[in-house]
Amino acid sequence: MSERLLVIGGDAAGMSAASEARRRRGPDDLEIVVFERSSFVSYSACGEPYFVGDYVTEIDDLIARTPEEFAARDIEVHIRHEVTSIDTEARRVAVRAVDGGAERSEPYDELLLATGAEPNRPPIDGADLPGVYQMHTLDDALAVRWMIDEHAPKRAVVIGGGYIGIEMAEAFDRHGIPVTIVTAAPSLLDPQLDPDMGDLVRAAAEAQGFDVRTDQRIECIEGDDHVTAVACDGPDRIDADVVLLGLGSHAEVWLATQNGIPVGESGAILVDDHQRTQVPGVWAAGDCAEARHRISGKPVNFHLGTVANKQGRIAGVNLGGGDEAFPGVLGTAVTKLCDLEIGRTGLTETECQALGLDYVADTFESTTASGYWPEAERMTMKALTDRATRRLLGAQIVGGAGSAKRIDAVAMALWNEMTIDALINVDLSYAPPFSGVWDPVLVAARKARAILGDP
Amino acid sequence: MSERLLVIGGDAAGMSAASEARRRRGPDDLEIVVFERSSFVSYSACGEPYFVGDYVTEIDDLIARTPEEFAARDIEVHIRHEVTSIDTEARRVAVRAVDGGAERSEPYDELLLATGAEPNRPPIDGADLPGVYQMHTLDDALAVRWMIDEHAPKRAVVIGGGYIGIEMAEAFDRHGIPVTIVTAAPSLLDPQLDPDMGDLVRAAAEAQGFDVRTDQRIECIEGDDHVTAVACDGPDRIDADVVLLGLGSHAEVWLATQNGIPVGESGAILVDDHQRTQVPGVWAAGDCAEARHRISGKPVNFHLGTVANKQGRIAGVNLGGGDEAFPGVLGTAVTKLCDLEIGRTGLTETECQALGLDYVADTFESTTASGYWPEAERMTMKALTDRATRRLLGAQIVGGAGSAKRIDAVAMALWNEMTIDALINVDLSYAPPFSGVWDPVLVAARKARAILGDP
Numbered sequence: 080m081s082e083r084l085l086v087i088g089g090d091a092a093g094m095s096a097a098s099e100a101r102r103r104r105g106p107d108d109l110e111i112v113v114f115e116r117s118s119f120v121s122y123s124a125c126g127e128p129y130f131v132g133d134y135v136t137e138i139d140d141l142i143a144r145t146p147e148e149f150a151a152r153d154i155e156v157h158i159r160h161e162v163t164s165i166d167t168e169a170r171r172v173a174v175r176a177v178d179g180g181a182e183r184s185e186p187y188d189e190l191l192l193a194t195g196a197e198p199n200r201p202p203i204d205g206a207d208l209p210g211v212y213q214m215h216t217l218d219d220a221l222a223v224r225w226m227i228d229e230h231a232p233k234r235a236v237v238i239g240g241g242y243i244g245i246e247m248a249e250a251f252d253r254h255g256i257p258v259t260i261v262t263a264a265p266s267l268l269d270p271q272l273d274p275d276m277g278d279l280v281r282a283a284a285e286a287q288g289f290d291v292r293t294d295q296r297i298e299c300i301e302g303d304d305h306v307t308a309v310a311c312d313g314p315d316r317i318d319a320d321v322v323l324l325g326l327g328s329h330a331e332v333w334l335a336t337q338n339g340i341p342v343g344e345s346g347a348i349l350v351d352d353h354q355r356t357q358v359p360g361v362w363a364a365g366d367c368a369e370a371r372h373r374i375s376g377k378p379v380n381f382h383l384g385t386v387a388n389k390q391g392r393i394a395g396v397n398l399g400g401g402d403e404a405f406p407g408v409l410g411t412a413v414t415k416l417c418d419l420e421i422g423r424t425g426l427t428e429t430e431c432q433a434l435g436l437d438y439v440a441d442t443f444e445s446t447t448a449s450g451y452w453p454e455a456e457r458m459t460m461k462a463l464t465d466r467a468t469r470r471l472l473g474a475q476i477v478g479g480a481g482s483a484k485r486i487d488a489v490a491m492a493l494w495n496e497m498t499i500d501a502l503i504n505v506d507l508s509y510a511p512p513f514s515g516v517w518d519p520v521l522v523a524a525r526k527a528r529a530i531l532g533d534p
Numbered sequence: 535m536s537e538r539l540l541v542i543g544g545d546a547a548g549m550s551a552a553s554e555a556r557r558r559r560g561p562d563d564l565e566i567v568v569f570e571r572s573s574f575v576s577y578s579a580c581g582e583p584y585f586v587g588d589y590v591t592e593i594d595d596l597i598a599r600t601p602e603e604f605a606a607r608d609i610e611v612h613i614r615h616e617v618t619s620i621d622t623e624a625r626r627v628a629v630r631a632v633d634g635g636a637e638r639s640e641p642y643d644e645l646l647l648a649t650g651a652e653p654n655r656p657p658i659d660g661a662d663l664p665g666v667y668q669m670h671t672l673d674d675a676l677a678v679r680w681m682i683d684e685h686a687p688k689r690a691v692v693i694g695g696g697y698i699g700i701e702m703a704e705a706f707d708r709h710g711i712p713v714t715i716v717t718a719a720p721s722l723l724d725p726q727l728d729p730d731m732g733d734l735v736r737a738a739a740e741a742q743g744f745d746v747r748t749d750q751r752i753e754c755i756e757g758d759d760h761v762t763a764v765a766c767d768g769p770d771r772i773d774a775d776v777v778l779l780g781l782g783s784h785a786e787v788w789l790a791t792q793n794g795i796p797v798g799e800s801g802a803i804l805v806d807d808h809q810r811t812q813v814p815g816v817w818a819a820g821d822c823a824e825a826r827h828r829i830s831g832k833p834v835n836f837h838l839g840t841v842a843n844k845q846g847r848i849a850g851v852n853l854g855g856g857d858e859a860f861p862g863v864l865g866t867a868v869t870k871l872c873d874l875e876i877g878r879t880g881l882t883e884t885e886c887q888a889l890g891l892d893y894v895a896d897t898f899e900s901t902t903a904s905g906y907w908p909e910a911e912r913m914t915m916k917a918l919t920d921r922a923t924r925r926l927l928g929a930q931i932v933g934g935a936g937s938a939k940r941i942d943a944v945a946m947a948l949w950n951e952m953t954i955d956a957l958i959n960v961d962l963s964y965a966p967p968f969s970g971v972w973d974p975v976l977v978a979a980r981k982a983r984a985i986l987g988d989p
Contacts (some may be wrong), residue, residue, distance in 0.1 A: 098679065100851070123812075123904065123906075123966065123971070125964070125965055125966055125971075126906065126966045129966055129967070132909055134907065134967075135906050135908070135966075141906065147608075159822055168724070185631075208649055234581075241798050249711075284949040319552070330634045367879075373789055383964070384964060384971045384972075385961065385962065385963070385964045385971055388971050388972065389959055393959075396988075401986075401988055403955075403988075406956075406959050407961075408961050409961040410961070411961045411962060411963045412963055412964075412965070413963040413964070413965045413968050415965070415967055420968075422963055424961070424963070448579065448800065449581060450587065451578075451590050451595035451596065452584070452590070453589055453590070457793070481936070481939065482966050483963070484939065484940060484963065484969070485939060485942070486558070486963050487940070487942070487943040487962045487963055487973065487975070488942040488943050488946050490943075490961055490962055490963065491943050491946035491950070491962075492946055494960050494961065495950035495952070497950070500858075501861075503677075504844055504861050505850075505945065505946060505949050506828075506840065506844075506863050506866045506879070506943050506945055506949065507840065507866060507942045507945055508840070508842070508866045508879070508938070508939065508942055508944075508945065509838070509839060509840045509868065510580055510866075510867070510868045510869045510870070511578065511579070511580055511581045511584055511589075511590075512584070512870050513590075513870075513875075513938055513939050514842050514868075514939065516546070516578070516580075516839045516840060518840075518942065519844065520942070533851075533856055533857075533858075
């Protein structure tokens with residue numbers, strides 16, 4: 080007898096799960112139905128700042144697959160449909176069309192929560208003024224892009240110095256709009272980078288002409304029928320006719336919490352390593368679900384497309400009759416600010432301190448190619464090593480073209496719980512256009528070893 | 535009582551060993567003396583084609599440290615001194631100045647052979663004609679560069695399609711000199727790449743305007759008082775006023791074999807994992823020494839600066855009173871041909887076949903960034919996986935800017951003997967300017983898994 084899988088949320092995790100489950104079970108064996116609240120499924124949220132910044136000219140380029148393409152694979156997608164409640168006993172959900180119409184009840188055998196994350200919206204007075212935007216769905220990206228094209232704003236303020244904050248600052252800059260970044264944090268990309276590394280990003284932002292203000296609390300956003308300024312605690316008042324809120328995001332879990340599906344320490348839905356929640360028949364994956372940090376061992380909740388796709392795939396494997404565990408995360412991420420590339424993986428020094436770890440930090444300047452190569456770019460790397468186990472704990476890279484993706488070699492080392500003593504001899508590649516003969520990843524191990532001595 | 539370490543050969547392995555030993559033992563405890571046959575120590579042989587090609591304008595840029603700089607660290611360097619024999623019983627070597635003078639005898643307590651590799655010089659008639667060059671020492675690089683600057687050659691032929699061959703073809707091209715690459719192999723970069731991947735390099739070479747001729751045996755090099763042409767078997771005769779021999783290299787082991795120091799299966803000096811030869815008091819490291827291939831388990835002899843530096847360091851650790859084993863090699867290497875980047879690690883398909891392995895190969899097209907990113911470059915990746923153990927065996931990458939260094943993540947996976955099932959979930963980085971959400975390294979694992987099924 081055929082089963083029915085309902086998926087709530089049609090982006091990375093939800094559609095990865097649906098696709099993987101479909102690969103493993105035909106439509107006669109498993110019916111798959113997806114409800115997505117927005118107008119789009121399977122889109123690249125990470126690409127949104129680049130659409131605003133005109134790196135990407137067509138919004139459609141950010142859409143990997145349309146509902147019709149999923150239909151052709153026997154995955155039934157209902158966009159603009161919101162699930163409002165779950166009856167986990169009866170195995171039914173209540174769903175309604177966003178554009179109106181009666182709520183209806185839909186049965187399921189298995190239910191996957193892939194509701195994602197939603198932007199943090201602190202209660203800042205004026206945050207609802209016209210001209211104030213967030214960056215979450217494709218509709219947000221379209222709105223900001225339209226505003227730029229139609230109204231040619233003269234002054235942008237980005238509130239928040241995280242990934243979205245710096246990427247959107249670049250987007251405004253690419254349209255020639257002067258940008259101020261205001262953040263309550265002491266440095267940019269906090270807590271993704273340690274302050275010393277974040278300060279390198281700040282220097283690049285300032286070199287690009289951005290006005291960067293750290294340690295600033297927002298008092299209110301001013302304006303009458305449109306934003307005119309951002310007022311900070313203290314004397315600062317920054318003129319603005321467009322404001323972007325980039326204040327981070329949190330797992331969207333109200334559907335879970337209102338219906339008896341437990342969340343974990345991180346605030347995201349508690350799942351086992353097969354992506355099962357604690358309620359029979361209910362699964363969760365992606366930004367709304369917890370993951371185990373492989374270095375700290377702690378439950379964490381990162382909002383990264385990579386993790387969402389992988390957790391979604393794992394859910395799909397297991398819903399599809401396979402048996403596979405999600406092995407956890409490192410928080411590996413890359414981004415760029417204009418020509419500056421940024422990569423990070425594992426724990427930061429700040430996180431090591433918070434966890435009470437006994438670590439050594441080594442930070443050094445290197446280059447993306449042999450020092451004598453004409454296009455060699457500066458690259459700063461910071462690595463953290465556990466003093467007792469001598470295992471690498473994390474690393475951060477900030478530098479010119481060719482820097483960021485080097486973090487993957489470190490991530491692979493972290494994944495395999497390598498000590499600096501093992502890492503030091505790994506056969507990484509070298510040629511003058513690409514690296515020094517001792518790759519910076521190996522240099523990091525040598526520097527840590529110089530501090531710690533022989534094993 | 536103080537000991538005396540003699541090092542024969544003052545490039546990567548020799549000077550790494552000397553430096554590491556010195557870090558660990560002061561000059562009162564260990565005297566360190568280096569004999570180097572050429573005029574330079576501690577230079578970047580890998581940088582030579584880029585000096586010829588004018589990426590690097592000063593030959594001094596290729597020199598990491600001078601004899602004077604080593605002297606300041608209490609490492610005594612004698613350039614233009616050749617060791618001609620070794621008495622391993624009496625622990626003495628015979629050494630003479632290249633520029634003349636009597637042979638003298640020098641005692642040692644420990645002796646490190648770091649004699650490197652020398653270019654293959656097959657008995658081709660005319661190979662000694664003026665205008666025919668090899669690329670080995672800095673003197674070779676200076677000679678070719680001088681020839682180009684002073685004589686403005688009209689037509690270059692590169693014999694050999696390996697790393698040196700393609701790098702030197704690019705170097706001639708950068709001076710506007712039309713280039714023909716002639717190789718006896720069926721494809722370029724054989725055997726470093728499989729023929730299917732080598733053909734991508736060929737296509738790029740031809741797009742650059744190079745005349746590439748594979749499966750060609752050289753009959754002779756023609757000319758009277760200067761090279762005028764290269765004659766191939768069959769009708770081909772290629773005009774040339776400069777010829778570069780890039781026919782590979784072999785470990786320089788005559789000093790070892792003539793003095794009872796055994797070589798191994800690979801033709802290079804047999805060493806244990808501490809870089810000791812089978813003769814007490816004699817060590818070897820770098821291009822002249824064997825290494826164990828971590829995937830095949832076989833003794834191999836790659837001539838790569840990375841390996842030489844690492845083996846040299848290990849020798850230096852052990853000579854310096856430490857205890858560290860060299861864990862083997864993967865043959866990881868990168869290079870470029872104009873704008874095309876090339877990376878490889880582990881076993882090729884050809885090598886898998888020769889070893890009788892039961893493997894699956896997956897080759898696929900990817901991009902160096904999200905498909906919608908305006909600067910995304912094509913990138914082809916080939917991965918080999920062992921059918922029974924499901925472990926990755928090797929990979930090759932050929933593609934545009936940003937391709938080559940990705941091989942390091944694969945090398946790290948190979949080093950840790952990862953299965954494709956483990957690899958598939960590794961937390962590698964993603965952002966639209968740098969990668970698809972499934973990094974190509976993970977896609978390789980997914981493709982292999984699609985062939986092999988669930989574990």
